[in-house]
Amino acid sequence: MKKLLIGAAVGALLLPASAALASDDHGHACVDEACTVLALFGDAEGATGYQGTEAPSYGTWxxxxxxxxxxxxxxxxxxxxxxxxxxxxxxIPSDRTRYGSFDLLRELSDNRMKAMIAGLVSRTDLAPGSDELKIADLYRSYMDETRIEALDDQPLQPYLAAIRAADTHDKIAAYMGATQGLPGGSMFGTGISIDQKHPDRYVTSVGQSGLGLPNRDYYLDARYADKLVLYRAYVERMLTMIGWDDPAASADAIVAMETQIAEAHWTPIENRNRDKTYNEYTPAALIADAPGFDWTGYFSAAGLGSIDRMIVRQNTAVPKIAAIFAAAPVETLQAWQAFHTTDDSAARLSRRFADAEWEFNSRDLSGQPEQRSRDKRGISFAERTLGEAVGRQYVADYFxxxxxxxxxxxxxxxxxxxxxxxxxxxxxxxxxxxxxxxxxxxxTVKIGYPNKWRDYSALEVRADDLFGNTERAGTFNWQYQLNRMNGPVDKDEWGMTPQTVNAYYNSANNEIVFPAAILQPPFFxxxxxxxxxxxxxxxxxxxxxxxxxxxxxxxxxxxxxxxxxxxxxxxxxxxxxxxxxxxxxxxxxxxxxxxxxxxxxxxxxxxxxxxxxxxxxxxxxxxxxxxxxxxxxxxxxxxxxxxxxxxxxxxxxxxxxxxxxxxxxxxxxxxxxxxxxxxxxxxxxxxxxxxxxxxxxxxxxxxxxx
Known part of the structure; x- marks a missing residue:
């Protein structure tokens, strides 16, 4: 489940990755405002169908x-x-849910990144603190299976201890705020984006969240009833793996609560309407309109205690979700938090967690027969974490x-x-x-790559600490969002990396953006x-x-x-x-x-x-x-x-x-x-x-x- 709401409404050719097209390690779709992305096409994960690093060709003309x-x-x-x-x-390759022109180019991009990262890993002369060494160390940390297996669920234990200690509703609300950017879950998606009515400044947005399945239909539409059954079993399985008390009863309670949340959620069609999803609030107005959730503690813990206005996207759903939160037993909220934290972390834990997460989120939900190989997942991890650093090299080599x-x-x-x-x-x-x-x-037209590259110097990366790298990257990115609040809108910023096979329109900047990776056959x-x-x-x-x-x-x-x-x-x-x-x-x-x-x-x-x-x-x-x-x-x-x-x-x-x-x-x-x-x-x-x-x-x- 995603907690982050991303920027002004953006239109992409495929769907919603990057700041514009946000997705997590599971390939989950974005939530709320991030899903207003108008990209050319949807998410595309790596696969095995195309092996080369040269662009494909089609016919003679x-x-x-x-x-x-x-x-x-x-x-x-x-x-x-x-x-x-x-x-x-x-x-369709066995580690994919679809295959075609976009996916082939996504593989081409992955293959190029694989060759690039392999070259960096083999070098011994990379400067300490350099982006190149960080890329190599991110990949090394993902591929260090011996250490990952030895740690098993140890990286998760501090989170589980904190969740057990959050034994009141207010403490859980504060915990949700404090873990912005970190593994976990929240009933409300929160992020910092360009203000659609004042596009020269940023604003905090709050919207509906809280579901573990793709959207409300998976809880309420009979066509997806089999997925709901599988989800309930998955929740119990994860809670059992972490030793949570009475995992069967907890799973029942979690699914029942999420079904209530789903009933409160706006439909995907309603979420598209920019007139209805732009609702200005002060913190005091939100507290009055949506009682039952400690908004003051939540925003303070998230680093947003000083904001004086915000946009509440689903303004009729948020009060209902706050009421559901208030009515839920603390034990149910703790179990819910523990499950979502585990689900969100599983891809960076030992094989038993990573496999369980893949089996439900990719195999059961999307029909993917085989998990991607670890090296491909490692490349994706490094690329997602240091996207523009990888992109700078990609452009130099291939554009x-x-x-x-x-x-x-x-x-x-x-x-x-x-x-x-x-x-x-x-x-x-x-x-x-x-x-x-x-x-x-x-x-405004942006082609190929940004005019300036993102600075990753403050991000610490360690070759022997996969989970820690994820935590530090999450904190780094959340702080990047927070720092926006005090500055002007960065019109040079890109919502996609150059190696992304996609394109998008951003309404707040009135700009069209075409990353380098899509500018090859069969597109160009x-x-x-x-x-x-x-x-x-x-x-x-x-x-x-x-x-x-x-x-x-x-x-x-x-x-x-x-x-x-x-x-x-x-x-x-x-x-x-x-x-x-x-x-x-x-x-x-x-x-x-x-x-x-x-x-x-x-x-x-x-x-x-x-x-x-x-x-x-x-x-x-x-x-x-x-x-x-x-x-x-x-x-x-x-x-x-x-x-x-x-x-x-x-x-x-x-x-x-x-x-x-x-x-x-x-x-x-x-x-x-x-x-x-x-x-x-x-x-x-x-x-x-x-x-x-x-x-x-x-x-x-x-x-x-x-």
């Missing part, structure tokens, strides 16, 4: 025609038509300056294309149009046909720009201020279009009985629709009035759509897909291809899709937003 399944008509499933044969030959220059040109063309489209929107009036153009003109290939690049990375650029104009991003202006810059008539027109788009996605059923939630995935779906529409127009503009060449019998528009489909080439295990539908603001890969294309006139023309096709939409039913 950027797309592998032999990967198509031409027995499937484009209008029946363009996802299968463009990728079907490639998918038939694609096997040519020419790629950044080409990306800058592509982004400029996408901005021109969207500006042109805004000028010709039939549903938007002149006042809103001018504000939209102003916002577009103020976009300097040698590929331009149409494929515009369909791949061009679609990604358009997607991220589109987040600035999706149903939530459009609530912030060009300076990042959360405010309404729309006329009433234009807002009504926009909401009518998004409602129609959401209804389309509600009909998609990736597994029997599991439909896409159009309301949950709305922002990403708008981003995808904008990405392909704006990307295609930018491609046409890049031709400078000249006809596109025909390559291997394919037109320029066809190659553009192939490029878009290729980046979503993916297989996913059923259990992981069920979890995605319940928790992820991104639609499954199949519908990230089909959904936006069937609303685009040019796709019908490019592939001669007619009314008899499954995914045909009559022109009047096609949703054209941006």
């Amino acid at each position: 950027g797309f592998g025609l032999d990967g198509r399944d031409t027995s499937v008509a484009p209008g029946e499933s363009f996802f299968r038509y463009a990728n079907g044969t490639a998918l038939e030959g694609l096997e 040519p300056a020419a790629s950044k220059a080409q990306m800058e040109e592509l982004v400029a063309n996408l901005r021109i294309a969207l500006s042109h489209r805004i000028d010709h929107l039939s549903w938007m009036g002149p006042e809103t149009r001018a504000a939209a153009q102003e916002k577009l003109a103020k976009f 290939d300097p040698t590929a046909d331009p149409a494929v690049n515009y369909g791949g990375i061009g679609g990604v650029i358009g997607h991220e720009i589109g987040h600035g104009f999706d149903d939530q991003g459009s609530k912030s202006d060009g300076d990042g201020v959360l405010r309404n810059w729309w006329t009433d008539a234009d807002k009504t027109n926009f909401e009518a279009l998004t409602t129609r788009l959401g209804a389309q996605y509600d009909t998609y059923e990736p597994l029997p009985g599991y439909h896409v939630q159009g309301g949950l995935t709305m922002g990403e779906n708008i981003g995808d629709a904008a990405g392909v529409a704006v990307g295609l127009e930018a491609y046409h503009l890049s031709l400078n009035g000249q006809p596109a060449p025909v390559l291997d019998g394919t037109t320029g528009d066809q190659r553009f759509f192939y490029g878009w489909a290729q980046v979503w080439q993916q297989k996913i295990r059923d259990e992981a897909l069920k979890q995605q539908v319940a928790t992820d603001p991104h639609s499954p890969a199949e519908f990230r291809v089909i959904g936006p294309l069937r609303n685009l006139d040019a796709w019908y023309d490019a592939f001669d899709v007619g009314p008899d096709s499954k995914y045909y939409l009559a022109p009047e039913d096609r949703v054209r937003i941006w």
